[in-house]
Amino acid sequence: xxxxxxxxxxxxxxxxxxxxxxxxxxxxxxxxxxxxxxxxxxxxxxxxxxxxxxxxxxxxxxxxxxxxxxxxxxxxxxxxxxxxxxxxxxxxxxxxxxxxxxxxxxxxxxxxxxxxxxxxxxxxxxxxxxxxxxxxxxxxxxxxxxxxxxxxxxxxxxxxxxxxxxxxxxxxxxxxxxxxxxxxxxxxxxxxxxxxxxxxxxxxxxxxxxxxxxxxxxxxxxxxxxxxxxxxxxxxxxxxxxxxxxxxxxxxxxxxxxxxxxxxxxxxxxxxxxxxxxxxxxxxxxxxxxxxxxxxxxxxxxxxxxxxxxxxxxxxxxxxxxxxxxxxxxxxxxxxxxxxxxxxxxxxxxxxxxxxxxxxxxxxxxxxxxxxxxxxxxxxxxxxxxxxxxxxxxxxxxxxxxxxxxxxxxxxxxxxxxxxxxxxxxxxxxxxxxxxxxxxxxxxxxxxxxxxxxxxxxxxxxxxxxxxxxxxxxxxxxxxxxxxxxxxxxxxxxxxxxxxxxxxxxxxxxxxxxxxxxxxxxxxxxxxxxxxxxxxxxxxxxxxxxxxxxxxxxxxxxxxxxxxxxxxxxxxxxxxxxxxx
Numbered sequence: 001x002x003x004x005x006x007x008x009x010x011x012x013x014x015x016x017x018x019x020x021x022x023x024x025x026x027x028x029x030x031x032x033x034x035x036x037x038x039x040x041x042x043x044x045x046x047x048x049x050x051x052x053x054x055x056x057x058x059x060x061x062x063x064x065x066x067x068x069x070x071x072x073x074x075x076x077x078x079x080x081x082x083x084x085x086x087x088x089x090x091x092x093x094x095x096x097x098x099x100x101x102x103x104x105x106x107x108x109x110x111x112x113x114x115x116x117x118x119x120x121x122x123x124x125x126x127x128x129x130x131x132x133x134x135x136x137x138x139x140x141x142x143x144x145x146x147x148x149x150x151x152x153x154x155x156x157x158x159x160x161x162x163x164x165x166x167x168x169x170x171x172x173x174x175x176x177x178x179x180x181x182x183x184x185x186x187x188x189x190x191x192x193x194x195x196x197x198x199x200x201x202x203x204x205x206x207x208x209x210x211x212x213x214x215x216x217x218x219x220x221x222x223x224x225x226x227x228x229x230x231x232x233x234x235x236x237x238x239x240x241x242x243x244x245x246x247x248x249x250x251x252x253x254x255x256x257x258x259x260x261x262x263x264x265x266x267x268x269x270x271x272x273x274x275x276x277x278x279x280x281x282x283x284x285x286x287x288x289x290x291x292x293x294x295x296x297x298x299x300x301x302x303x304x305x306x307x308x309x310x311x312x313x314x315x316x317x318x319x320x321x322x323x324x325x326x327x328x329x330x331x332x333x334x335x336x337x338x339x340x341x342x343x344x345x346x347x348x349x350x351x352x353x354x355x356x357x358x359x360x361x362x363x364x365x366x367x368x369x370x371x372x373x374x375x376x377x378x379x380x381x382x383x384x385x386x387x388x389x390x391x392x393x394x395x396x397x398x399x400x401x402x403x404x405x406x407x408x409x410x411x412x413x414x415x416x417x418x419x420x421x422x423x424x425x426x427x428x429x430x431x432x433x434x435x436x437x438x439x440x441x442x443x444x445x446x447x448x449x450x451x452x453x454x455x456x457x458x459x460x461x462x463x464x465x466x467x468x469x470x471x472x473x474x475x476x477x478x479x480x481x482x483x484x485x486x487x488x489x490x491x492x493x494x495x496x497x498x499x500x501x502x503x504x505x506x507x508x509x510x511x512x513x514x515x516x517x518x519x520x521x522x523x524x525x526x527x528x529x530x531x532x533x534x535x536x537x538x539x540x541x542x543x544x545x546x547x548x549x550x551x552x553x554x555x556x557x558x559x560x561x562x563x564x565x566x567x568x569x570x571x572x573x574x575x576x577x578x579x580x581x
Contacts, residue, residue, distance in 0.1 A: 004082065004085060004086075004096065004098055006499075006500060006503070008096070009070075009085055009499045010496055010499070011094065012085060012088055012089045012092065012094050012096070013056070013068060013069060013070065013088075013495060013496060013499060014496075015092045015094060016069050016088045016091065016092045017053065017056075018051060018052075018053070018056045018057070018058060018068065018069040018072070018495075019035050019051055019053045021069050021072070021073065021088060021091060022035075022037070022051055022058060022069070022072055024091070025040065025072075025076050026038060026040055026049075028051060029047065033052075033053075033054065034050045034051060034052050034053070035050070035051040035052075035053065036048075036049065036050055036051070037049050037051065039060040039062065039063060039065065040076055040296045041060060041063050041065045041075060041076075041296070042060070042062060042063040042065075042324075043324035044060075044062065044063075045395060045397075048060055048061050048062045048063075049061075049065075050520075052520070055493070055494065055495065055520075056068060056069065056493075056495040057494060057495055057520055058071075058072055059519065059520040061519070064516045064517065065516070066515050066516065066520055067498050067515055068494075068495040068496075068498045068499065069088055069495075070084045070085055070088060070498075070499060070502075071084075071498060073087055073088055076296065077251075078294040078295075081502045082098070085499075086098050108232060108233050110172075110176070111176070111180060111231070111232060111233050112208055112209075112210075112233065114167070114172055114176070114177070114180060114182070115180065115201075115208070115209040115210060115211075115233070116208070116209055117167075117170070118163065118167070118182055118209075118212075119152050119154065119199075119201050119209045121154070121163060121166060122154025122155055122156060122199040122201075122212075123152055123153075123154040124154075125154055125155040125156065125157050126148070126153065126154045126155040126198075128155075130155075130157055130158070131154075131155040131157075133217070133218065134155040134198050134217055135148075135155075137198070137217040137218075138153065138198065138217075141267070141339075141343070142267075142270060142271070143266065143267075143270055144270060147266065147269065147270040150245065151200065151201070151245075151266055151269075152201050152209070153198065153199065153200055153201075153266075154198075154199040154201075155197070155198060155199060156192065156194035156195055156196065156197045156199050156214060157195070157196070158195055158196035159192070159195065160191045160192050160195055161191065161192065162192060163182060163183065163192045163194075164177070164183050164189075164190040164191060164192055167182070167183070168190070174188075174190050177190060178190065179231060179232070180228075180231050180233075181193055181211065181212075181228040181229045181231055181234075182194075182228075193214075193226075193228075194212065194214040194226065196216075196218070197214035197215055197216060197217070197226065198214070198215045198216075198217050199212050199213075199214055200212065200213040200214075200215065200262055200263070200266070202227075202228065202234065202239060202241060202262070202280075203239075203241075203243075203244055204233075204234075204238075204239060204244075205239075205240075205243050205244060205291070206244065207244035207245075210228075210231070210233045210234040210239070211227065211228030211231070211234040211239075212227070212228050213225055213226070213227050213228075213262055213280070214226040214227075215263065225261075227280070235287075236280070236281075237285035237287050237288060238285075238287045238288070239280075239288075240277045240278070240279065240288055240291055240292070241262045241265055241277065241278035241279070241280055242262070242265045242266075242269065242276060242277055242278055243277055243291070245269065245274070246269070246274060246275055246276055246277055249274035249275040250275045250277075250295060250297055251297075252275070253275040253297075254297050254298075255275060255297050255298045255299070255300055255328075256275055256276070256277055256292070256295055256297055256298075256299050256300070257273065257275060257276045257277070257299075257300045257302055257330075257354065258276075258277050258278070258279065258292075258299050258300065258301050258302065258303075258316075259276060259277070259278050259279075259302050259303065259337070259338055260278065260279060260280070260281065260282060260303050260304050260309065260312075260337065261278055261280065261304075261337065261339070262278045262280055263339050264276075264278060264337050264338040264339045265277065265278040267338060267339040267342055267343075268338055268342070268350075271342055271347040271350070272347060273347075273350070273351065273354070277292075279316075282303065282304075282308055282309065282311070282312035282316075283312070283315075283316075284315075284316045284319060284320075289319060289320065289323050289325075292320065292325060293323055293324075293325055297326075298325075298326040298327065298328055299320055299325055299326070299327055299328070300327075300328045300329070300330060300354065300357050301313050301316060301317055301327060301328070301329050301330070301360075302329075302330040302332065302338060302354075303316075304336055304337045305331060305332045305333070305335060305336050305337065306336060310331070310367070313329060313331070313363070313367075314364070314367055317329065317360050317363070317364070318390075320360075321360060321393055322393060326360075327359075327360035328357040328358065328359055328360060329357060329358055329359075329360055329363040330353055330354060330356075330357045330358075331363070332353065338350070341353070361390075361394065361398055361402060364390055365387060365402070365405075368383055368386045368387060368390075369383060374410075380410065384406060384410070384412070384417075387402065387406060388417070388420050388421055391403075391421050392421075392422070396423050399421055399423060403417045403418055403421065441534065441538060442535070442538055443517070444517075445531045445532075445534050445535040445538065446470060446472075446475055446535065447513065447514045447517045447518050448518050448528075448531045449463065449470075449528070449531050449532065449535065450475065450478060450479075450510075450514045451494070451514055451515075451518040451520075452523060452528045452531075453479065453482050453492075454482060454492065454494050454497045454498075454511070454514070455492070455493060455494045455523055456492065456493070456523055457486045457490075457491050457492050459523075459525075459528055460479075460482060460483065460486060460492075462525070462528065462529070462532070463479075463532065466529075466532045466536070467532050467535065467536055469539075471539070474506075474507075474509070474510045475510065477506055477507060477510075478507045478510050478511065481501075481504060481506075481507050482497070485497060485500060497511075498511065498515070
């Protein structure tokens with residue numbers, strides 16, 4: 001049962017001009033009767049996404065993403081369809097009441113409950129008499145009470161039994177507290193894992209506490225940071241610190257700054273640079289790369305100004321580039337990390353550094369010079385080979401510019417350098433669907449027929465009169481839903497039907513298949529008739545093959561004669577229809 005009525009969804013979609021909404025995310029330029037922009041769903045360098053104001057649809061001619069305004073917002077924001085509907089409703093000023101629960105896994109309901117309760121305990125401790133010194137330390141570092149509240153920062157008391165006693169009084173199981181990394185179990189007793197530390201909650205992508213970082217503030221402990229061990233709900237490789245808070249600001253700034261530590265992220269966030277994320281280390285996992293990829297914005301790497309940070313910048317940058325993520329780099333001078341830089345030089349100087357970030361390719365060209373004497377021929381040759389190697393994953397324009405730069409800088413023949421690099425063959429945009437001819441003819445015809453049926457009710461009448469049958473059960477089911485929709489609303493258009501299909505499980509997959517395989521061309525009755533004629537011929541030819549098999553298998557002469565006559569009739573019908581065409 002859907003939480004927002006079909007009528008309300010139609011009202012929202014009809015009030016939301018797709019050109020205006022998409023323009024909030026990417027620049028669009030009018031060409032002819034449609035608008036075009038660089039597609040955010042693949043590594044696009046030329047505007048390949050078309051947006052139709054008339055039909056309220058968008059379509060990329062390269063990656064085949066397409067749909068209505070809700071489909072775009074859903075995929076761009078990486079949210080559910082119903083969240084996209086709510087988002088669009090807010091953008092166009094339609095009041096809507098809808099509450100959706102966070103993606104809590106009921107299996108771990110108690111674990112999340114314990115972590116949330118513990119966060120509250122630590123917060124209360126910070127505001128107690130015992131937490132005064134920890135709070136003063138935070139205030140000296142310009143971590144305001146608002147930021148403390150937003151990040152739910154707390155304090156673990158200098159008492160090895162305090163948290164254990166509070167949690168066990170709430171009847172939480174000792175083994176579970178040990179598994180969550182809050183308590184160290186010793187026989188039938190437990191001792192607090194974190195003592196006399198500022199406690200920074202680590203949250204998952206939905207903003208739920210899954211772990212903690214405990215930081216010293218009085219220099220009494222040799223370990224500056226202690227982090228929660230991996231647990232059932234905390235997998236370090238799946239977490240990016242501050243993701244939940246930073247997401248709206250990343251959208252607004254159209255870039256994300258990636259730092260090492262969570263204190264760096266908190267310092268930057270509290271200073272007004274809110275589009276910041278932290279890895280909490282110098283390694284990146286494929287899961288974290290996928291999270292960053294879905295943001296569809298450039299990533300500015302701002303890792304610590306030490307040898308480990310430089311190596312990490314190089315390694316992480318390479319991995320992001322391989323995954324078609326645009327990368328820029330800031331290497332801080334005169335400070336170890338962002339936290340130290342802001343304290344020493346102020347936020348305005350820090351913002352200037354961000355504005356002057358360099359492209360990853362420029363950073364890499366400098367990085368590859370490290371520890372090389374480029375006046376030495378052999379070392380220069382090795383440097384140039386390294387540069388040519390990194391150009392493999394670059395676009396043609398970058399290759400061209402870098403080769404010319406190397407040629408001019410080291411007086412090397414450009415044509416000779418160019419021979420060492422493979423330039424990608426450009427895809428001809430004017431014929432993006434050339435691969436369609438290689439697909440199964442039946443699927444091409446059927447998908448285009450279904451596209452027409454979902455777009456205008458007049459094509460259903462033509463279909464029923466001319467053909468009226470599709471051999472696949474899913475295809476027939478979709479036609480039935482189209483008929484039901486037209487009976488219900490009196491007409492049909494693709495933009496509205498796509499919203500309807502989201503709530504009909506039996507047709508969701510095939511509707512998605514159709515929308516990603518057809519080109520959203522203008523509707524022309526003659527073209528529709530061509531698809532029907534080709535499909536009709538294919539079905540009759542398939543029928544002839546089946547009859548031939550029956551003739552060969554049958555030993556009954558009368559049955560054979562009957563099937564031969566059917567075969568002749570079908571063959572004649574095919575020839576007659578070709579003459580008519």
